[in-house]
Structure formats: C-alpha cells, structure tokens
Amino acid sequence: MTIRWGLIGAGDIANKRVAAAIRDDPNSRLAAVCRRNEPLLHRFADEFAAPGRFTRAELLAASPEVDAVYIATPVDCHLPQTLAAARAGKHVLVEKPMALDPAECQQMLSACAEARDGAGVTLGVAYYRRFYPVVQRARALIQSGRLGRVLSVACVTGNPNRFGADDWRVQRSRGGGGPLMDIGSHRIDLFLHLLGEVHGVKASVIDSPDYEAEQAATLIMRFAHGAQGVLQCYFGTVDAPDRLEIIGTDGRVVVEDLNAGDLTLYTAAGQTHEAHPPAGNLHAPLVADFVAALLRGRAPTVSGQIGKQTSDAIQMAYEDAGL
Ligand SMILES: NC(=O)C1=CN([C@@H]2O[C@H](COP(=O)(O)OP(=O)(O)OC[C@H]3O[C@@H](n4cnc5c(N)ncnc54)[C@H](OP(=O)(O)O)[C@@H]3O)[C@@H](O)[C@H]2O)C=CC1
Numbered sequence: 001m002t003i004r005w006g007l008i009g010a011g012d013i014a015n016k017r018v019a020a021a022i023r024d025d026p027n028s029r030l031a032a033v034c035r036r037n038e039p040l041l042h043r044f045a046d047e048f049a050a051p052g053r054f055t056r057a058e059l060l061a062a063s064p065e066v067d068a069v070y071i072a073t074p075v076d077c078h079l080p081q082t083l084a085a086a087r088a089g090k091h092v093l094v095e096k097p098m099a100l101d102p103a104e105c106q107q108m109l110s111a112c113a114e115a116r117d118g119a120g121v122t123l124g125v126a127y128y129r130r131f132y133p134v135v136q137r138a139r140a141l142i143q144s145g146r147l148g149r150v151l152s153v154a155c156v157t158g159n160p161n162r163f164g165a166d167d168w169r170v171q172r173s174r175g176g177g178g179p180l181m182d183i184g185s186h187r188i189d190l191f192l193h194l195l196g197e198v199h200g201v202k203a204s205v206i207d208s209p210d211y212e213a214e215q216a217a218t219l220i221m222r223f224a225h226g227a228q229g230v231l232q233c234y235f236g237t238v239d240a241p242d243r244l245e246i247i248g249t250d251g252r253v254v255v256e257d258l259n260a261g262d263l264t265l266y267t268a269a270g271q272t273h274e275a276h277p278p279a280g281n282l283h284a285p286l287v288a289d290f291v292a293a294l295l296r297g298r299a300p301t302v303s304g305q306i307g308k309q310t311s312d313a314i315q316m317a318y319e320d321a322g323l
C-alpha cells in the first residue's frame with residue numbers, strides 16, 4: 001500500500017528535506033502541497049511533481065486524495081492544522097516543536113485519539129535525531145552498561161543566524177520561544193531517548209537586545225535514574241555547535257558534531273574512535289518509520305505522547321526561568 005501525503009508548508013525544511021524524503025520513500029507519494037503564496041506553491045508543487053495544490057490547509061486536509069498530512073509550518077500553525085487533519089480523519093506527522101505549549105499538544109493528542117469516530121488517527125513528531133546512527137550507538141553504550149552509572153548527558157547547540165524581530169522563530173506568539181524551542185527541543189528529545197522520563201528542570205535564560213524571545217537558555221534536568229541532562233542553546237553564535245557528551249562512572253562518550261557522527265569513547269583501557277555518519281536525507285528514516293507505523297498498525301517511534309514530553313520539559317524550564 002502507498003501512503004498519499006499532503007504536505008502543509010513548503011518553506012525551508014520542506015524544500016530541503018521533507019518533500020524529497022516523501023518522494024524517495026518506496027511506500028509514499030506526494031499527493032498534495034499547501035502554502036498561501038500561490039506562485040511559490042506552484043513552483044514547489046511542479047518541482048516535486050505534486051498534483052494537488054491548495055492555499056488553505058483545511059482544504060488539503062479534506063482532500064480524498066490524501067491519507068496522511070505532514071505539517072511543516074511555523075509552530076503556531078501546528079495545532080489548528082493538526083485539528084483540521086484529525087477532523088478529516090487523516091494521520092499527522094508534525095514538525096518540531098510539536099506546538100506552542102503542552103496545552104496545545106494535549107488538544108492535538110485528544111483530537112487524534114477521537115478522530116474517525118473514536119478509532120483514532122496516528123500522530124507523530126519530527127524529532128528525527130533519534131534515528132542518527134551515532135545516537136543509536138550512544139544509547140546502546142549506555143544500555144550495555146559499558147559507561148557504568150550514567151551521571152550526565154550534556155548538549156551544546158547554536159544557530160548562527162542573526163534573527164530579526166520579524167522572524168517567527170523569535171516571536172513567542174508564533175514560535176513559542178527562541179533557541180530553547182527551536183533547537184533545544186531536538187536535544188531534549190535526545191535526553192528523553194537516552195535517559196528516560198524528566199523529573200525536574202532548572203533553567204536560566206539570557207534576553208536578546210533585538211527580539212522578544214530569549215537568545216540563550218541553559219537547562220539542568222533531572223532524569224528517572226538520577227542522571228542529569230545539561231543543555232546550552234543559543235541563537236547568533238559564530239558557528240553551529242552540535243555537541244553531545246555522556247559521562248558515566250566507567251566511561252565517557254564525546255560526539256563533537258552530531259551531524260558528522262564521529263564518536264570517541266574513553267574508558268580505563270584508553271580511547272577509541274568510531275564513525276557513525278548519518279546516511280543521506282536526515283528526514284528519510286523519520287518518514288519511513290511513520291509509514292511503517294501506519295502500514296503495520298503500530299505507534300511511530302516519536303509518537304505525539306513522546307513529542308509532548310519535550311514540550312512539558314520546555315514549559316518547566318520557562319517557568320523556572322520566570323517567563
Ligand atoms: N526538523 C528540522 O530539522 C527542522 C524543522 N523545522 C521546523 O519546520 C517547521 C517549518 O520551519 P521552516 O521550514 O524553517 O519555516 P519557513 O518559514 O521556511 O516555512 C514555513 C512554510 O509554511 C507556510 N505557511 C505559513 N503559514 C501557513 C498557513 N497558515 N497555512 C499554510 N502554509 C503556511 C509558508 O508559506 P506561505 O507563507 O506561502 O503560506 C512556508 O511555506 C517549524 O516547525 C520548524 O521548527 C525547520 C527547520 C529544520
């Protein structure tokens with residue numbers, strides 16, 4: 001069976017990765033695209049050979065030619081567009097962060113559970129970093145006991161863009177926050193994947209002189225087995241740091257650049273280097289996993305419930321920082 005996708009949002013990430021991931025997936029077809037700018041809509045739909053073209057998300061969602069909707073719009077659109085898709089009985093894979101706050105995530109979960117007269121539709125969130133080979137290797141090292149008792153996982157991330165106040169990513173009403181929402185969210189999902197449930201969050205933020213959202217955020221999180229997660233995230237850095245370090249009582253793992261995938265393992269026996277680069281389009285395993293979930297009747301790896309846990313942690317952080 002082939003999943004006929006409707007893609008809502010045809011901007012940066014749709015153009016760079018999402019449409020190609022759908023086009024290249026053997027069990028998927030890009031059936032329709034939606035954005036409000038009509039000339040750009042046709043240009044995008046022509047490039048990816050999508051027959052259906054819509055300027056209103058609810059019309060795409062209602063199309064009988066669409067089985068599942070991929071939402072790649074600014075964060076404030078995720079809730080209304082998920083509700084429209086769920087009401088039309090369509091499965092939803094939504095970009096990260098899942099929504100502006102946990103209350104919105106809950107509305108999305110409820111709408112998807114109640115869809116199709118209570119039978120429900122599948123909801124997934126695009127935290128694709130779980131599929132990185134280097135992340136899978138780091139998780140296996142933790143689970144094998146090779147690192148001993150894990151004391152902490154730390155991530156540093158930055159985006160060098162100098163965002164202006166008119167960019168949705170730095171407007172609380174449109175992006176929900178700044179770097180914590182935009183790039184910190186990916187790393188919180190990694191912490192959840194590596195360490196389990198979050199038990200508490202302490203946070204501090206630095207305001208930006210140029211826009212409403214924070215420019216920097218530092219979080220210390222407590223996880224289920226007592227380990228801590230330490231997250232630093234920034235907008236306006238000189239380059240794009242993307243570092244992971246795991247410290248255990250018997251071993252330490254350093255991944256200088258998660259997108260490159262080189263891992264160094266330090267143990268009492270010395271250090272070893274391993275290469276686990278991601279293969280091709282980073283969104284391809286995410287789309288393949290969601291399609292497999294639909295075809296096999298299982299939950300996607302990053303379900304809506306899992307995606308909401310990151311939003312819960314972000315809300316705890318903003319509250320602790322007094323925002
Ligand atoms: N997973 C990842 O690594 C990445 C994820 N993202 C996430 O993807 C999402 C989109 O980001 P990005 O592509 O950078 O954003 P852009 O601003 O580049 O693109 C947004 C797109 O959404 C469309 N859009 C906006 N409002 C509506 C609406 N009401 N109805 C239909 N279409 C609309 C815009 O077109 P128009 O104005 O014509 O409607 C545009 O095509 C965000 O959640 C972001 O966090 C982004 C980058 C990387």
Ligand SMILES: O=C1CO[C@H](CO)[C@@H](O)[C@@H]1O
Nearest residue numbers: 096159161169182183186
């Ligand atoms: O990983 C990413 C790359 O940068 C983008 C812009 O800050 C993010 O939205 C995205 O999640």
